Amino acid sequence: MKMDTRVFPDLEALSRGALDELLKTMGDAVKQRGRFTIALAGGRTPAKLYELWARAESEGAHTPWDSVHLFWGDERFVPHDDLLSNYRMAREALIAHVPIPADNVHPMPGPKEFKTPAEAAEAYESDLRKFFGSGAPAFDLQLLGLGVEGHTASLFPGSPALEEKKRWVAAVEAPAKPSERLTLTPVVLNQGRDTFFLVSGGDKKEIIEALRNEPESRLSKYPAGRIKPAGRVMWFLDKAAQG
Numbered sequence: 001m002k003m004d005t006r007v008f009p010d011l012e013a014l015s016r017g018a019l020d021e022l023l024k025t026m027g028d029a030v031k032q033r034g035r036f037t038i039a040l041a042g043g044r045t046p047a048k049l050y051e052l053w054a055r056a057e058s059e060g061a062h063t064p065w066d067s068v069h070l071f072w073g074d075e076r077f078v079p080h081d082d083l084l085s086n087y088r089m090a091r092e093a094l095i096a097h098v099p100i101p102a103d104n105v106h107p108m109p110g111p112k113e114f115k116t117p118a119e120a121a122e123a124y125e126s127d128l129r130k131f132f133g134s135g136a137p138a139f140d141l142q143l144l145g146l147g148v149e150g151h152t153a154s155l156f157p158g159s160p161a162l163e164e165k166k167r168w169v170a171a172v173e174a175p176a177k178p179s180e181r182l183t184l185t186p187v188v189l190n191q192g193r194d195t196f197f198l199v200s201g202g203d204k205k206e207i208i209e210a211l212r213n214e215p216e217s218r219l220s221k222y223p224a225g226r227i228k229p230a231g232r233v234m235w236f237l238d239k240a241a242q243g
Contacts, residue, residue, distance in 0.1 A: 001214050001225055005235040007242045011200045015048040018196055018236045019056065022049070022141060023063075025194050029140040030067050039073040039142040039184065041153070042086030045198045046143055050093035057098050065100040069131070073142060073189070074154035075108035077117045077171075077180035084178060085110070106131070108169075108182045117171035117180045124182060125169040136168060138191040138231070142184075146199045150207050150222025154183035161185050162223055192229040198236050205243035 008014040022038075029036040040046065057063060072086055080087050087107040095105060106127060114120040128137055144152045154172050155162055161170040164185040174181050189195075199208065211225050220226050227233075 001211055001216055001220065003208075003212060003235045004233060005237055005242070007237050007239060010238050011045065011048055014045075014198065014200055014236050014238045015052050018049050018198060019052050021196065021234065022053070023056075023061070025141050026063070026068070029193075030064055033140075035067045035069060035140075036064075037069045037071065037137070037140050039071045039139045039192075040086070040090050041073055041143040041145050041198065042075070042089060043145045045145060045200045047089055047093050049143075049198065050090055054094045054097035063098065065098060065104070068100060069104045069106060070095070070100070071106045071128075071139070072108050073144060074181060074183040075110070076178050077110055077120065077182060078178060079110050079112050080107060082110075117182055121167075121169040121171040121182050125167065128168055128188075136187050136191050138193050139188075141194045141196065142189060142192040142229075144189075144195060144197050144224070144227065146197055146204060146207060146224050148203050148207055150211070150220075150224050152197070152224040152227060153189065154181040155186070155223040155226075157221070157223060159223070162226055186226060189227050190229050193231040195227070195229050195231065195233045196236060197224070197233070199241045200238040202240040202243075204237075204241040208237065208241055209243060 008017055026036040075086050076084050078085050108124050109120045154174050161172050168188045170185050172181050173179050214220055
């Protein structure tokens with residue numbers, strides 16, 4: 001597959017590069033549509049980006065927080081204060097340090113709100129429909145990671161959610177702990193206006209090479225290769241992942 005890549009020396013430089021592009025994307029979105037919608041990712045790599053975003057604000061950056069809306073691309077079905085919660089990570093790295101209105105933060109619900117992941121997925125999809133309307137939403141920016149086996153968000157190889165044609169949010173069983181998760185489906189992820197894959201570490205070298213070597217004419221066997229949004233897709237890699 002063709003990959004529009006940006007390669008950086010390390011995670012710090014990768015995150016700074018991604019933040020620069022994020023801020024440009026945000027400025028364009030607010031100017032054109034009056035708001036900026038972003039689907040956040042979990043994991044170590046985006047955590048550094050969130051920390052830099054918060055630091056930039058303390059150093060004089062001017063994010064129009066009243067116009068920024070934070071959503072999530074996937075979440076473990078755990079309470080929001082759980083150490084494994086993607087929401088908790090984003091809150092501690094970014095949200096707690098910036099003046100974003102509480103109503104502009106849209107976390108996926110957990111077991112304190114709903115008994116089952118399926119109920120939580122339905123509720124989050126309902127929230128998305130209230131915010132975006134009836135058509136599948138096109139996030140101004142969606143941040144995605146990449147697993148060593150090619151998963152992205154909580155779409156793992158062989159997941160039935162990869163074949164979803166109608167639902168925006170799915171409850172899935174992941175081959176990792178905790179296994180119960182919520183994820184945006186390709187119905188949504190393939191609408192994104194801008195998509196940044198953030199990939200760092202030498203353990204990602206093989207999957208990056210595998211994705212590059214896949215023919216465009218064949219359906220990818222990797223979930224990350226199935227995400228083909230209408231808008232721009234950029235891959236931010238550190239040298240270790242690039243190989």
